[in-house]
Amino acid sequence: MKKALTLTVVANMTANYSEGLGNISSVQKVFKNKKVYSIRSRESLKNAIMVQSGLYDDLQTEVDGATQKLVTEKLTAANCKALEGGYMSTKGTTYIRKSSFYLTDAISTDNFVNETRFHNNLYLASTEAKQKGINLQEKSKESGLMPYQYEYDKSLKVYSFTMDLEMVGKDENFNAEATSAEKANRVIAIVEAIENLSLVVKGNLDNAEPVFVIGGLSPRKTHFFENVVRVQGEKLIISDDLLGKLEKGFNCGLLRGNEFLNEEEIVEKLKPQNMTAFFNDIKSEINNWYGV
Incomplete structure (x- = not known):
């Protein structure tokens, strides 16, 4: 039985910023394979998706040492969509509810060159x-x-997203649960945010929509394609493992425009849908899964 939605995305996006030194701002980076790569952190991505999807529209906060999301017996993840991304409330009785979805850092496909x-x-x-x-x-x-x-950094970055469909709209701390229609609406809102993701960075609008995406509904609650989507030299690496995973009931989408040097090879071997068709199919599957 399929229990999760998993997507791995390649997008042309900027890195977010870490600590500044005086009037100098530096982008966040990660060290791997003996090289330095710029990233957009999972926290930054999650916040952008929650805001753009509208799930933070009903966010309420309180201060108990630090600012945290407001949670009460009458305000739970079942009736407050802002709590879908998880919460920890420490005022009075401590309540913890994990997020129903997870993201990886969006890591650049090329090593960092300072601009x-x-x-x-x-x-x-x-x-x-x-x-x-x-x-x-x-x-x-x-x-x-x-x-x-x-x-400044804007480059192709790869990140993965996975959502536990069985957890959406449920709050076991208060034995509360949203309707099936509300659950489907929340998942679709997040999917649409990923499809049309845009970021405001240093006062500039950054189009971070996918140029390649692969995934779908899965029986495994994991980033299923995280280890097989690789870009080298502006080419998407089409490995046997990528093809094998794709054949297990998944699809992929490609934004045509020669973002990848091997675009024709991608079309021939992966047979991708256009982005609109890919995400429309995902949204249709979500509605069917929740029976709405």
Whole structure:
């Protein structure tokens, strides 16, 4: 019996930022295979998906040492979709409910090459200097002039997503459960967020939609394609293991546009759907699974 939805995505997206040093911002990175790769962390991805899907529209918070999601006997994962991503409430009795879905870090397919961008707020500082009637060059600090720089990275990244369909809408802490229609709506909202994912990074809009995606409903609650989707030299590696896993009742989607140098090989061997058809089929399967 199929119990989970699993997807592995290749997307052209930016990395998110880690700690800054003064006015210098650096992207998050991971070290593997003796090289450094930029990443978008799983936490950043999850937050973006929760926001864009609308699941955080009914989010309520409280402070108990740290800010946390508000959970009560009347506000549970069954009737509050913001709690679908899991919670830990420590006010009074401690309640923990794990997330019904999981993500991996989105790791770049190419090792990191530093591209530093230099900026300043010269126009704003000039306006401030005029308002105060001072000379910008002589009193730059009083004008608020601030040069800054940051690492920039936008590259093909691979991440995996898996959702436990049996867990959606259930809150065992309070013996509460959402309707089948509500469960299906939550899963579809997340799927649509992945299909159309966009991110705002340093004030810029970043289109992070999939250029390749593979997966579907699965009996295994795991990132089924995580270890077989590889991109090298702008080519998707079509291995026997990838083909073997694909044949176990899964499909794939490709955004045509020569993002991959071996696009024709992908079409010939994997027979991908277009992105709209792939995600429409996923949403249809979700509705059928929940009987709505």
